[in-house]
Amino acid sequence: MTVQSPSRTRSNMNNSSRNDGSSAEETSKSRWDPPVSALVPKMKTVDLHAYFGPAEVLKGISLPIADKQVTAVIGPSGCGKSTFVRCLNRMHEVVPGARAAGRVLLDEQDIYHSDVDSVRVRRRVGMVFQKPNPFPTMSIRDNVLAGLRLNGERPDDPDSVVEKMLRRVALWDEVKDVLGRAGTGLSSGQQQRLCIARSLALEPEVLLMDEPCSALDPIATARVEELIHELRRSYTIVIVTHNMQQAARVANFTAFFYLGTLIEHDRTDVIFTRPKEQRTEDYITGRFG
Amino acid sequence: MDRRHTDREYESELELLRDRVLLMGAHVEEVLVLAMRSYNERSVSLARSTINMDSQIDQLELEIDELAIQILARRQPVASDLRFITTTLKLVTDLERIGDLGVNICERVAELGADRSQSAHDPIPRIADVAQGMVHDALDAFVAGDAVKANQVIDRDKEVDAYYASLYPELLPRMMSNPSVVFESTRLLSIGKSLERLADHATNIAEMVVFMVKGQDVRHSGTTNPGSHG
Ligand SMILES: Nc1ncnc2c1ncn2[C@@H]1O[C@H](COP(=O)(O)OP(=O)(O)OP(=O)(O)O)[C@@H](O)[C@H]1O
Ligand SMILES: [Mg+2]
Numbered sequence: 231m232t233v234q235s236p237s238r239t240r241s242n243m244n245n246s247s248r249n250d251g252s253s254a255e256e257t258s259k260s261r262w263d264p265p266v267s268a269l270v271p272k273m274k275t276v277d278l279h280a281y282f283g284p285a286e287v288l289k290g291i292s293l294p295i296a297d298k299q300v301t302a303v304i305g306p307s308g309c310g311k312s313t314f315v316r317c318l319n320r321m322h323e324v325v326p327g328a329r330a331a332g333r334v335l336l337d338e339q340d341i342y343h344s345d346v347d348s349v350r351v352r353r354r355v356g357m358v359f360q361k362p363n364p365f366p367t368m369s370i371r372d373n374v375l376a377g378l379r380l381n382g383e384r385p386d387d388p389d390s391v392v393e394k395m396l397r398r399v400a401l402w403d404e405v406k407d408v409l410g411r412a413g414t415g416l417s418s419g420q421q422q423r424l425c426i427a428r429s430l431a432l433e434p435e436v437l438l439m440d441e442p443c444s445a446l447d448p449i450a451t452a453r454v455e456e457l458i459h460e461l462r463r464s465y466t467i468v469i470v471t472h473n474m475q476q477a478a479r480v481a482n483f484t485a486f487f488y489l490g491t492l493i494e495h496d497r498t499d500v501i502f503t504r505p506k507e508q509r510t511e512d513y514i515t516g517r518f519g
Numbered sequence: 520m521d522r523r524h525t526d527r528e529y530e531s532e533l534e535l536l537r538d539r540v541l542l543m544g545a546h547v548e549e550v551l552v553l554a555m556r557s558y559n560e561r562s563v564s565l566a567r568s569t570i571n572m573d574s575q576i577d578q579l580e581l582e583i584d585e586l587a588i589q590i591l592a593r594r595q596p597v598a599s600d601l602r603f604i605t606t607t608l609k610l611v612t613d614l615e616r617i618g619d620l621g622v623n624i625c626e627r628v629a630e631l632g633a634d635r636s637q638s639a640h641d642p643i644p645r646i647a648d649v650a651q652g653m654v655h656d657a658l659d660a661f662v663a664g665d666a667v668k669a670n671q672v673i674d675r676d677k678e679v680d681a682y683y684a685s686l687y688p689e690l691l692p693r694m695m696s697n698p699s700v701v702f703e704s705t706r707l708l709s710i711g712k713s714l715e716r717l718a719d720h721a722t723n724i725a726e727m728v729v730f731m732v733k734g735q736d737v738r739h740s741g742t743t744n745p746g747s748h749g
Contacts, residue, residue: 475595502597504734514597516524 272297302481319355356434362421364413419450550621653721672725
């Protein structure tokens with residue numbers, strides 16, 4: 231009368247040819263983000279191709295970037311995430327031999343149009359890098375103002391700009407008494423927030439963040455993520471991340487790239503609970519060979 | 520075709536979780552089989568020994584809960600893995616209840632003793648057949664990720680409800696005409712109620728399976744051939 235080991239075998243459970251008895255209907259209703267079909271784009275790429283010399287690293291990406299929302303770009307190393315975000319503010323073409331084709335619209339205007347000034351584009355579409363890179367010889371205060379000065383601007387009241395931007399990145403209370411000290415003397419988490427403040431001083435509309443937390447510890451990461459939640463009220467944010475949980479935490483929409491193509495773009499909760507594409511599923515669950 | 524995780528340790532944790540659920544399911548089904556055999560044979564000793572099997576089921580439930588929570592905490596599962604683990608966590612509470620209801624049946628059998636006073640048609644076995652079949656098929660559907668089978672389980676719940684609803688009208692006239700069968704009839708009603716409720720729990724499991732599968736499969740139909748990349 232002993233119980234036998236389970237008669238059902240495990241190989242059964244890994245059966246991929248699952249039997250779904252019902253028609254394909256969208257099951258999610260009450261979620262906090264709008265469906266991807268209702269997304270209002272701030273930017274939009276249309277059949278975007280990017281090349282380094284003869285190598286095509288983006289192979290026709292058409293992706294809307296939701297206005298005042300956070301869009302995460304995920305995918306394996308080398309799939310073109312950084313190249314993609316660098317195309318969004320014309321930084322890609324700065325690399326010798328690099329070029330892009332297709333359209334990148336910012337408020338419906340093609341930023342690659344010959345009339346458009348790339349410097350102006352980069353002001354409207356700011357960028358934060360992986361490694362915090364405050365200017366080493368500058369004070370905290372001057373670092374905040376550095377972007378403006380590089381653009382030849384002298385604000386009437388620089389101190390108020392400094393305070394406003396440092397408050398916006400939640401760094402003011404930590405540094406207000408040491409504004410004259412070198413930016414490089416801060417912790418790496420503080421340095422990254424300083425760099426974000428430097429980008430925000432230019433009053434961009436879109437903020438591109440390429441792995442902004444990869445050099446930060448969990449607490450500093452949490453503070454940057456908290457900041458991203460705040461910033462999304464005023465800015466459109468695109469974040470590249472290798473940290474799946476980070477994408478799940480901060481992004482409203484997630485785009486999965488693979489070998490230079492866009493595999494899937496959807497609401498983040500959809501991507502992380504029931505992605506439509508097998509390759510997305512394999513990647514986010516860690517089944518990528 | 521192979522859909523394993525790159526991280527073999529994670530894969531083996533998920534496999535362990537699956538194995539434990541399968542084992543718990545096997546124990547629960549065993550309890551039901553033995554409970555109904557003890558009923559059919561009016562075997563008090565079999566009923567008593569079956570009651571003791573419940574502690575293994577409870578133990579497995581605790582083990583599965585702990586394992587699932589550990590995987591949630593340490594692996595942050597997503598997509599099909601997340602649906603599998605959350606389904607497992609919910610499923611085991613229903614499984615455990617099914618085991619308890621099997622024990623309830625055994626307790627009633629022990630009260631009935633060896634006597635069989637009613638010679639008339641016994642309505643219990645047909646309810647038991649359908650209810651046990653539902654438990655079996657709900658577990659099979661879970662194992663195979665089979666939403667069609669799960670939906671069939673859900674449909675059969677009405678059948679059990681109808682049988683149970685007819686139980687009282689069937690037994691009442693017998694009780695009225697022959698007070699000596701009242702004791703036995705109330706036990707039969709109680710066993711019928713247990714069977715009806717365990718069918719409800721099987722239905723719950725089947726509904727979870729539909730959710731678990733649908734999240735993935737609806738969307739994969741007609742896309743790439745699974746396993747052809749990676
Ligand atoms: N300056 C360059 N010159 C030539 N090829 C480059 C250059 N930068 C990147 N590439 C190539 O372009 C492809 C896309 O690179 P990209 O940096 O956009 O990938 P990524 O998704 O950001 O990767 P990672 O996750 O490692 O940062 C890669 O194959 C890479 O080798
Ligand atoms: Mg990169």
